[in-house]
Amino acid sequence: MQSLQHFAIDVLRLTLWLVILAAVFVPLERLFALREARVWRNQSGVDIGYYFLSSLLPAALLALPMALLATALRQALPASAMTWSDAMPVWARWSLALVVAELGTYWGHRWSHEIPLLWRFHAVHHSAEHMDWLVNTRAHPVDMVFVRLCGLLPVYALGLVQVSTGKTESVAIALATTFWGFAVHANVRWRFGWLEQLIATPAFHHWHHTRNEHIDRNYATMFPWMDRLFGTLHLSQQWPREYGTDTPIAGSLPRQIIDPFQRETRTATDR
Numbered sequence: 001m002q003s004l005q006h007f008a009i010d011v012l013r014l015t016l017w018l019v020i021l022a023a024v025f026v027p028l029e030r031l032f033a034l035r036e037a038r039v040w041r042n043q044s045g046v047d048i049g050y051y052f053l054s055s056l057l058p059a060a061l062l063a064l065p066m067a068l069l070a071t072a073l074r075q076a077l078p079a080s081a082m083t084w085s086d087a088m089p090v091w092a093r094w095s096l097a098l099v100v101a102e103l104g105t106y107w108g109h110r111w112s113h114e115i116p117l118l119w120r121f122h123a124v125h126h127s128a129e130h131m132d133w134l135v136n137t138r139a140h141p142v143d144m145v146f147v148r149l150c151g152l153l154p155v156y157a158l159g160l161v162q163v164s165t166g167k168t169e170s171v172a173i174a175l176a177t178t179f180w181g182f183a184v185h186a187n188v189r190w191r192f193g194w195l196e197q198l199i200a201t202p203a204f205h206h207w208h209h210t211r212n213e214h215i216d217r218n219y220a221t222m223f224p225w226m227d228r229l230f231g232t233l234h235l236s237q238q239w240p241r242e243y244g245t246d247t248p249i250a251g252s253l254p255r256q257i258i259d260p261f262q263r264e265t266r267t268a269t270d271r
Contacts, residue, residue, distance in 0.1 A: 025133035034189040049253045051137035097160040101151040108150025109219040120260035127249035132187040210240040
């Protein structure tokens with residue numbers, strides 16, 4: 001009964017956040033639309049389903065790996081290795097944790113494109129043929145858990161966040177990157193000049209969702225300079241003409257969840 005109550009509270013909390021996000025992004029997309037579009041499109045129901053599924057399920061799936069990580073780190077590393085960051089100012093520790101998390105997320109995201117088995121799950125996110133804020137929620141739980149682990153593991157391993165006491169920090173990092181994820185998917189025509197070299201923007205991320213070769217560029221969540229560092233940056237004054245993937249993706253949420261476990265591994269040319 002208590003678990004059911006917690007679940008109901010989580011659903012109510014997520015519903016409230018969804019209302020807040022809609023109140024922010026729907027007016028912005030109406031006022032500054034890159035392309036004219038209806039507020040409710042054919043796949044909006046699927047994306048809302050993903051919003052709840054991907055907010056509730058990954059947390060449960062991450063619990064065991066993070067618990068195992070906590071045990072492994074305590075046994076493998078001296079106590080000093082887990083507490084070296086305590087002497088750092090809070091702002092410095094959080095800034096470094098954000099950069100390290102972004103580095104891990106960059107490579108998790110990139111591997112999701114380059115490794116055919118991982119692409120099975122990540123292709124669901126790229127199936128959207130119209131970009132708006134709600135597309136950010138379209139992510140297979142396996143894909144989301146993998147990329148989040150890639151982002152969080154180095155942060156914990158370096159002691160920037162303590163596994164036993166770092167819930168606040170890890171939640172703060174997750175909230176920052178999640179909100180930014182909604183922003184960069186938004187259907188807005190904003191451009192920010194030289195700032196686009198430093199901070200991810202809709203123009204930066206929209207190119208990542210193209211159906212052409214740029215789908216394998218712009219992996220960073222927040223910092224485009226990381227793509228520049230690893231040779232995967234693409235910035236243009238133009239906007240993509242079309243979005244999506246050539247990998248066949250079912251239209252319904254249940255099939256999108258099940259199919260990656262059954263689909264034969266595809267090569268990079270199928271993207």
